[in-house]
Amino acid sequence: MIRYSKNFLAGITVVLVGLGGCGQNHEEQATANLKPPIQQEIEEIRPQVSQIVRAPVTEKTRKTYQWYCAQCHGIEGKGDGINAKLLTVPPRNHTKASYLETRTDEQLYEAIKFGGLSVGRAPCMPAWENTLDEETIHSLVQYIRELCQCEAL
Amino acid sequence: MIQKILTLLCLGGLLSLFPLSLEAGVLEENNCSTCHSLSSEDTEKKISGPDLYYAGNKFQPEWLRQFLKVPAVVRPSGFITDPGFLKGSPENLVPHPSFPDEKANAIADKLMELKIYEQTPVVRNALSKGQRAKIKYQFERTYGCISCHQSLNLAGKVRGGISGPSLVNAGNRLQADWIASWLQKPETYLSKSRMPRYKMDSVTQNLFVQFLMTLKKENMK
Known part of the structure; x- marks a missing residue:
């Protein structure tokens, strides 16, 4: 019995270690066994906490969301973009207030700027710091607030 | 004499035009x-x-x-x-x-024949096993490439998102120098792509190019 449990545990460990990235088959999507980022990883990615600016949501913000974000988060932000079913961790549904009100604007800003790992979330979300300017990132945070119809608690 | 020169010029003109029309x-x-x-x-x-x-x-x-x-x-x-x-x-x-x-x-x-630059291919060393593992990790985890691009996992299975072009056969499809050039300056090729821009140091970028060149459909299982 003891030997059996040991083998079982070893098997589980191998499976857990094997799941490191984002691309998985749909059937395997239910397994959210991604390794959480280690502290060192987080510090490397997120150099400093920035000041949050409440940038207005403009036409450019919406277009930016449609051009880049909607690939995974979907046209309406429901987390159902064309890549969604192929990722290990489903993209965030930006219309889900119950989750987004638990996130601060700083956390959303950092997730966009430095990627998911920087805020202890999935690595599937890349860093947009070299693609989007500061103002656009700030306005995207506000756009997410518009989508979820919520504020940070 | 003048007639002869004119005839030659005309012929030359026709000959130089001919390949052009063939080209189109x-x-x-x-x-x-x-x-x-x-x-x-x-x-x-x-x-x-x-x-x-x-x-x-x-x-x-x-x-x-x-x-x-x-x-x-x-x-x-x-x-x-x-x-x-x-x-x-x-x-x-x-x-x-x-x-x-x-x-x-x-x-x-x-x-x-359609080129926008002439370049002697850069010689790149093959990846060591360790380098390959490291870049594969970065491909999936650090840069999140796999969210939008299909590639092959360790078991040779196709994995990844579909909004970007598939990289499953990148090693047979693309030229290494073009990948490097794309990573450096994507706007040379596409005024606005849907891919995030990455600032990689040249060493990492080279390793990335080499990693992508190892992705071939014959490795699919």
Whole structure:
């Protein structure tokens, strides 16, 4: 019995270690066994906490969301973009207030700027710091607030 | 005497014109320009296919020949400007036409002449096992490439998102120097791609190029 449990545990460990990235088959999507980022990883990615600016949501913000974000988060932000079913961790549904009100604007800003790992979330979300300017990132945070119809608690 | 010179000039003019009309011939005859830009001066927006005016820099000739004979799907969601791209139902995802051997080879040869730079290929060392593992990790975890691009996992299975072009066969399809050039300055090729820009140091970038060149469909299991 003891030997059996040991083998079982070893098997589980191998499976857990094997799941490191984002691309998985749909059937395997239910397994959210991604390794959480280690502290060192987080510090490397997120150099400093920035000041949050409440940038207005403009036409450019919406277009930016449609051009880049909607690939995974979907046209309406429901987390159902064309890549969604192929990722290990489903993209965030930006219309889900119950989750987004638990996130601060700083956390959303950092997730966009430095990627998911920087805020202890999935690595599937890349860093947009070299693609989007500061103002656009700030306005995207506000756009997410518009989508979820919520504020940070 | 003057007549002779004139005749020679005329002949020369005709001869120099002839190859030009032939050049336009094979690509025009087959309507490539309906979906692809064949010149950097072509400002008309093409919504159904990638620009080909740098095909000679981008593709490996053998892949191009094979593609024109038996087209493979590179962009499962269609081209990024397709009106149906984000809906998962591209409007212009008609199967690429296939051509008989001789014609496919002629088109591929002509496309390989379309270049925007001349460069002697950079010699890159093969990746060590450790380097490959490290870059594979970065591909999936640090940069999140796999969220949008299909590649092969350790078991040789296709994994990854479909909004970007598939990289499952990148090592047979693309030229290493083109990948490097794309990573450095994507706007040279596409005024606005849907891919995030990455600032990689040259060492990492080189390793990335080498890693992508190891992705080949024959490794699929």
